[in-house]
Amino acid sequence: MQLLKDRIKRDGKIRSGNVLKVDSFLNHQMDIDLFGEIGKEFKKRFADQEITKILTIEASGIGIACITAQYFNVPVVFAKKNQTKNIAGDVYTSRVESYTHGRVYDIIVAKEFLKPEDKVLIIDDFLANGAALLGLSQLVKDAGATLVGAGIVVEKGFQPGGELVRSSGVRVESLAIIESMSEETGVVFRD
Amino acid sequence: MQLLKDRIKRDGKIRSGNVLKVDSFLNHQMDIDLFGEIGKEFKKRFADQEITKILTIEASGIGIACITAQYFNVPVVFAKKNQTKNIAGDVYTSRVESYTHGRVYDIIVAKEFLKPEDKVLIIDDFLANGAALLGLSQLVKDAGATLVGAGIVVEKGFQPGGELVRSSGVRVESLAIIESMSEETGVVFRD
Numbered sequence: 001m002q003l004l005k006d007r008i009k010r011d012g013k014i015r016s017g018n019v020l021k022v023d024s025f026l027n028h029q030m031d032i033d034l035f036g037e038i039g040k041e042f043k044k045r046f047a048d049q050e051i052t053k054i055l056t057i058e059a060s061g062i063g064i065a066c067i068t069a070q071y072f073n074v075p076v077v078f079a080k081k082n083q084t085k086n087i088a089g090d091v092y093t094s095r096v097e098s099y100t101h102g103r104v105y106d107i108i109v110a111k112e113f114l115k116p117e118d119k120v121l122i123i124d125d126f127l128a129n130g131a132a133l134l135g136l137s138q139l140v141k142d143a144g145a146t147l148v149g150a151g152i153v154v155e156k157g158f159q160p161g162g163e164l165v166r167s168s169g170v171r172v173e174s175l176a177i178i179e180s181m182s183e184e185t186g187v188v189f190r191d
Numbered sequence: 192m193q194l195l196k197d198r199i200k201r202d203g204k205i206r207s208g209n210v211l212k213v214d215s216f217l218n219h220q221m222d223i224d225l226f227g228e229i230g231k232e233f234k235k236r237f238a239d240q241e242i243t244k245i246l247t248i249e250a251s252g253i254g255i256a257c258i259t260a261q262y263f264n265v266p267v268v269f270a271k272k273n274q275t276k277n278i279a280g281d282v283y284t285s286r287v288e289s290y291t292h293g294r295v296y297d298i299i300v301a302k303e304f305l306k307p308e309d310k311v312l313i314i315d316d317f318l319a320n321g322a323a324l325l326g327l328s329q330l331v332k333d334a335g336a337t338l339v340g341a342g343i344v345v346e347k348g349f350q351p352g353g354e355l356v357r358s359s360g361v362r363v364e365s366l367a368i369i370e371s372m373s374e375e376t377g378v379v380f381r382d
Contacts, residue, residue, distance in 0.1 A: 029304040030267045032260040059249035063267065066254040069223040076221045076254065113220040 001041050001175040004153065005189050007034060008176055014183050018128075018156065026153065027060035027125050032067065038175060039068035042123065042151040045173045046072075049148045051121045053077060055114070055140065057107060057132055064153060065123040072121070077114065079107040079136060092142045096135040099128065107135050114143035122150040127174060130161025137170060149173060157190050192232050192366040196380050198225060199345065199367055205374050209319075209347065217344065218251035218316050223258065229366060230259035233314065233342040236364045237263075240339045242312045244268060246305070246331065248298060248323055255344060256314040263312070268305065270298040270327060283333045287326040290319065298326050305334035313341040318365060321352025328361060340364060348381050 013021040025031040051072050056065035057079045065076045082105065090111040097104045114120070120140045127133055133150055140147045149171035155162050157177040166172050177190040204212040216222040242263050247256035248270045256267045273296065281302040288295045305311070311331045318324055324341055331338045340362035346353050348368040357363050368381040 023301065024303070025266075028268065028271070028301060030257060030260075030269070032257055032265075032267060035257065036261070059253060059269065059271070062250060062253040063257040063269075066221060066223055066226065066257050067261075069221075070227070070258075074223075075216075076223060077219065078221070078250065078254075080219070080250070110214065110219060112215070 001038070003034070003037055004176045007031075008154065008178075008187055012187060014181050014187065018159070018181070020154070020156070020178070020181060020187070022154065026064075030063045032063075035064055035067040038064060038153060039071045041175055042068050042121075042173070043071035046121060046149060046151065049121075050119050051148055052117070052119045053114070053121070053145075054123050055079065055109070055120050055136055056123045057081070057136060060126075061124040064125055068123055068151065077109060079109050079139060081105050081107055092139045094135040094138040094142070096131050098131060107132075107139065109139050109143075111143070114139065114145055116144035118143065118145040119148050120145050121148050123152075124150070125153045127152040127155040127161045127165070127172070128159040130159075130164045133161065133165050133170075133172075134168075137165070137168070151175075154178065192229070194225070194228055195344065195367050198222075199369075199378055203378060205372050205378065209350070209372070211345070211347070211369070211372060211378070213345065217255075221254045223254075226255055226258040229255060229344060230262045232366055233259050233312075233364070234262035237312060237340060237342065240312075241310050242339055243308070243310045244305070244312070244336075245314050246270065246300070246311050246327055247314045248272070248327060251317075252315040255316055259314050259342070268300060270300050270330060272296050272298055283330045285326040285329040285333070287322050289322060298323075298330065300330050300334075302334070305330065305336050307335035309334065309336040310339050311336050312339050314343075315341070316344045318343040318346040318352045318356070318363070319350040321350075321355045324352065324356050324361075324363075325359075328356070328359070342366075345369065 152174040155174035155177045179190040343365040346365035370381040
């Protein structure tokens with residue numbers, strides 16, 4: 001998606017430890033016009049698929065998932081990262097190891113919001129090591145629902161997540177795949 | 192907002208400890224059509240105001256804020272609840288005591304995303320004791336920006352937050368104000 005790649009080139013900032021800061025438009029401040037174009041692009045890529053629900057994970061996936069859901073006319077469910085008082089009883093849960101934040105956490109979805117008849121599109125902002133995406137896929141599997149695919153805004157192609165998830169049979173559509181990046185060369189995208 | 196009140200009556204579940212579960216349409220599963228109507232209503236109520244930015248807080252405020260932002264044509268910034276590796280350096284921070292989750296946490300916004308010239312509308316799903324809203328207001332104040340007001344989806348009118356925030360001079364527009372609730376009487380709204 002050229003608009004997105006141009007934006008990453010212009011406003012993304014490369015930091016040490018393979019960190020790409022896109023917090024001026026994607027995951028802290030959010031450019032809602034750009035999100036609209038992202039949503040349309042996901043709809044285009046999954047136009048051939050029946051989808052009944054979008055699943056994402058808090059926090060930075062939620063905005064993109066909600067804007068995207070308008071083009072699919074489906075509700076969004078977001079997986080929570082910690083059990084809170086307000087989620088009682090029956091939940092699906094999966095363990096995720098976050099490399100970005102250097103910690104392990106459980107992700108949780110109430111069973112009533114993922115049903116065997118659901119056809120689920122996962123939406124998230126980043127795919128790097130694939131931990132969150134594999135955790136979300138597991139929740140869909142545990143619910144007996146159908147995983148239609150995953151729509152990712154930025155994939156770090158030089159990290160193993162994309163290969164790992166695709167080889168497990170999940171269709172992954174990433175709108176920008178980064179082949180390599182460094183402060184010297186900037187961001188290089190996969191064609 | 193009658194559509195919202197009807198939905199709370201129909202799908203809201205009252206739990207002990209003054210907990211209103213609206214997680215089937217508002218803050219776990221999210222009804223994006225309803226969010227669209229909520230966004231239009233906030234636009235109507237703040238139509239007379241110049242707004243340059245919407246501020247919310249992770250996680251459950253983000254979806255409503257993003258959908259609402261489409262009607263104001265402004266970006267959204269969400270305050271983060273914990274300092275992560277990806278937020279470096281210059282941030283505004285404020286301490287929030289959450290009654291729902293029984294813990295104290297810091298909320299954080301990068302300084303570059305709240306400027307003195309910003310005219311900020313805060314959007315959040317719930318107003319109860321007002322802790323989050325007061326924390327967000329403090330961030331706006333610290334930035335030297337103008338706080339235009341706050342748009343709240345559900346206000347618990349029997350808890351002190353609404354009175355507290357309004358008496359501090361902030362314009363609060365709540366789309367549904369709960370006067371009282373109990374498992375026996377159900378939800379009673381303020382007129």
